[in-house]
Amino acid sequence: MVWVAASASDLSGLGLLTWVYPPGLVDRVVAACGRSEQRRRLLPARLVVYFVLGLALFSPAPYLEVMRHLVAGLRGLGLLGKWHVPAKSSLFRARQRLGFEPLQVLFAATAKPMANESTPGAFWRGLRLLAVDGTCWDVADTEANQAAFGRPGNGRGTRRSAFVQVRMAALVEVGSHAVLDAELAGCRTGEVTLVGRLPRSCDAGQLVLADRGFLGVPLWRAFTATGADLLWRVPANRVLPIRKLLRDGSWLSDIHAGTDPAKRDLVQVRVLA
Structure with a gap:
């Protein structure tokens, strides 16, 4: 999967997304997840997949603006016919119908190294450079999210954050910033636990970088068992x-x-x- 940074005004429509995620692949993923339509809809599942990808890549933009930009190129070519951008409530329902599974399967099917030998910062002495790290972000304050992910609090549990948070650990290709694997969980799940699931995507010929918080025997052995080489920082007091x-x-x-x-x-x- 390729991560692209841009403003909503830079969104070039469905062409960019269909180049990275071909329609045939999206259709197969949708069918495998049981999300194919039983009747013709204004928002077919394939379009909803691209719409959700657009929301993720251009998160500051509101729903309707993202959809308008996605289909602007088709309208300019006269390919939309009588199709019109649905109401915001229809987009909400379509996103709920789709669920997360097709996006999860699509990521697994397309996440792969993107850099080559000429990509700056991608290799060191023949080893492909990868890095692992974790982060947290706020999500919508709903009962479902609260139950699934929880809220961070202080060590005594007497105060909770105003925001529900998700924690993610990712394996990233340094040269291209492509995310090769990722694990998500509630904010109370530690980064080391999530990173411990990422060796499945490592192999010989790679040099995996990590920050000081990950140094430990079990995690070290899990990554070296894949054949990868490691270069990890050490805490100052170690x-x-x-x-x-x-x-x-x-x-x-x-x-x-x-x-x-x-x-x-x-x-x-x-x-x-």
Whole structure:
């Protein structure tokens, strides 16, 4: 999946989305998810998929404006006939009928590395550069979202945020910013838990970057088991003793799980200061 940043005025219509997500693929995904229409609608499922993608890519724009821009090119070519932009309430209902499953399946079918050897920042010494990280964002304050995702609060649980929040962890190609895999959950689910599901999309020939919050034996082993190489930051207070000093100033050390020296689960790492 390709993420594009632009304003609503830059939206070039269905052409861009159909180039990235061909209509035939969208139709197959819709059918596989059981969302095909039983009768002819003003908003067929294929158009609703493109509409929801437009909402995600151009989130500041309201529903009707996104739909108008999506079909502007078709209207200019005289291909819309008597079709007209439906009322906002119809767009709400169409989005509810579609559900999230077709978008989830479409993402899984199209998420892949986009960079090549000439893409700036995409490779290092023949290894494709990937990165993992997490983020949170606010979602609509509804009872369904509250039940599914919850609200962040303080450590004592005496105060809750005004907003329902979703947490996401993603595996991203550095050179293209393409999202190759993602996991979503409620805001109370930790980033490490979500990132632990992303090794399924890693392989040999990749160098996976991660921030200091992810360093730990189970997660490290899960990623290295895929054949990928890792380059992860270390918290400032983490002590990594020198087991063997190397000629370039780096050294071999180990990270471990557990506090009992006799039962520590050790993993050897190379430390770059």
